[in-house]
Amino acid sequence: MSAQAYPGEPMRTPDTMSRVAQAAVIGGAAAIRCQGLADVELISATVKVPVIGLWKDGHDGVFITPTLDHALAVADAGADIVAIDGTRRERGDGLSLVETIAGLHQRDALVMADCGSLDDGLAAADAGADVVGTTLAGYTDDRTKTDGPDLELIAELAGRIRVPVVAEGRVHTPAQARAALDAGAFAVAVGTAITHPTTLTSWFVEAL
Numbered sequence: 001m002s003a004q005a006y007p008g009e010p011m012r013t014p015d016t017m018s019r020v021a022q023a024a025v026i027g028g029a030a031a032i033r034c035q036g037l038a039d040v041e042l043i044s045a046t047v048k049v050p051v052i053g054l055w056k057d058g059h060d061g062v063f064i065t066p067t068l069d070h071a072l073a074v075a076d077a078g079a080d081i082v083a084i085d086g087t088r089r090e091r092g093d094g095l096s097l098v099e100t101i102a103g104l105h106q107r108d109a110l111v112m113a114d115c116g117s118l119d120d121g122l123a124a125a126d127a128g129a130d131v132v133g134t135t136l137a138g139y140t141d142d143r144t145k146t147d148g149p150d151l152e153l154i155a156e157l158a159g160r161i162r163v164p165v166v167a168e169g170r171v172h173t174p175a176q177a178r179a180a181l182d183a184g185a186f187a188v189a190v191g192t193a194i195t196h197p198t199t200l201t202s203w204f205v206e207a208l
Helices: 014-027 038-045 068-076 097-106 119-127 152-162 175-180 196-206
Strands: 032-035 049-053 081-085 110-114 131-133 163-167 187-189
Touching: 014 032, 014 038, 032 038, 032 081, 038 049, 038 068, 038 081, 049 068, 068 081, 068 097, 081 097, 097 119, 110 119, 119 131, 119 152, 152 175, 163 175, 175 187
Parallel strands: 032 049, 049 081, 081 110, 110 131, 131 163, 163 187
Antiparallel strands: none
16 A cells, blocks of 8 residues: 655645554555655554565656665565665666665665566666555656556566556546456555545535
C-alpha cells in the first residue's frame, strides 16, 4: 500500500501518513510505500512490515529519488527498499543507473526501480535492481497510458526478468489487482484507491 498525499493537502503530514500506513497494515498490507524523509522515518518506526521509501523532488522528468544523494538519505531514514527512477533517462547527478544502484547496495539497501517500459525494466534488472515496478508506465514517452494497470507490460516483464515485478499505477479495484497478479506480478502496489479520499470522493461525484 502506498501512503502518499499531494503537496498542500491536509493529509500531507508524517503523522497522518503513519496512521494511514498502520491502518493498511491492520487490513493486510504486506509492505508500505511512502515518500519524504520524515514520512519514511516515522512509518519505519511504527509498522512491522517492509517500507519502500522514496523522495520526490520536482514534478517533471526524473523526480522520484532523482540522485544517489537523495537515495542514500532515504536509506538512512530507515527504508528497507529505496525506490528510484528506473528509466533510461539522464539522472540529476549524471550518474548511471548502475552507479546509483551500486551506491545503494554498498549501504546494504535494496532497490526498487520505477520503470516505464519493457526496455527500462530489462535495463534496470541488468543494472542490479532488486525489484522492478511498472510505476511510470504511461508517464513517459515509451508507452500509452492505459485505463487501469498496464497488464501487457507486467506480463512482458515477468516473462523476461528474474527479479520480482511489482504492478504499480492505476490499480483502482480489487479485480484489477487480481488481474495484475494473474499477469505475472509478484506483488501489487495500491495507492490512490486506498489512501486518497479527495480522489475517491471525486469518483463518486462524477458518477452522480
